[in-house]
Amino acid sequence: MEELAQKDIISDIKEFHKDNNVHFVLTIPELKKYSAEQIEKEFRLVANISCSNYVLFDKDYKIKRYNSEVEILEEFFTFRYDMYAKRKAQMLRDFQQELDKYSNQHRFIKSIIDGSIKIFNKKKVDIEGILTEKAFKKYEDIFPEKEKESILEVKNNSQDDHIDSEDST
Numbered sequence: 430m431e432e433l434a435q436k437d438i439i440s441d442i443k444e445f446h447k448d449n450n451v452h453f454v455l456t457i458p459e460l461k462k463y464s465a466e467q468i469e470k471e472f473r474l475v476a477n478i479s480c481s482n483y484v485l486f487d488k489d490y491k492i493k494r495y496n497s498e499v500e501i502l503e504e505f506f507t508f509r510y511d512m513y514a515k516r517k518a519q520m521l522r523d524f525q526q527e528l529d530k531y532s533n534q535h536r537f538i539k540s541i542i543d544g545s546i547k548i549f550n551k552k553k554v555d556i557e558g559i560l561t562e563k564a565f566k567k568y569e570d571i572f573p574e575k576e577k578e579s580i581l582e583v584k585n586n587s588q589d590d591h592i593d594s595e596d597s598t
Contacts, residue, residue, distance in 0.1 A: 438471065529571045537565065 433439045441456035460468075469475045483495035488508040495501045537560075540546040546563065548556050561567075 433471065526571050529566055533566055533571070536563075 431442075434442060438457065438459075439455050440458050443454040443456075445452040445454065463471065480498070483497070483501060484492060485495060485501065487493040487504065495504075537546070540563065541548070546559055548559070551559075
């Protein structure tokens with residue numbers, strides 16, 4: 430750009446750069462006399478890039494040489510499509526779990542308000558029986574993965590405690 434300023438094509442260059450973007454404001458007094466092709470050529474806005482050396486990581490994270498863009502797309506399309514399908518299925522499971530949770534909460538609050546369930550001054554076991562009788566889902570039924578995770582955490586914590594107690598003797 431400084432070359433263009435020396436040729437008097439650009440009269441002023443202002444820079445407004447930030448950490449994550451580049452921003453120039455150029456003042457070009459006779460811009461209208463240039464055609465689009467001349468602007469692209471003069472400002473070097475278009476360049477040819479060699480596309481003959483395609484060495485990338487494949488879906489198994491191994492380095493592989495590809496012969497063309499089409500070959501890259503063919504390999505990664507099926508892989509990405511399968512990943513999108515898995516992601517969609519997981520998102521649907523998550524949304525269904527949230528829906529079940531909030532539906533349960535709504536029904537519970539509504540039942541307390543209208544008086545069809547009375548939980549005050551009752552034991553936990555009795556309350557669980559009432560909720561089961563009224564077909565409320567248990568937390569473990571709504572979130573089976575979280576139950577497994579918490580069981581694993583308890584097992585890991587108890588193993589850590591066991592190891593700590595052996596170390597202290």
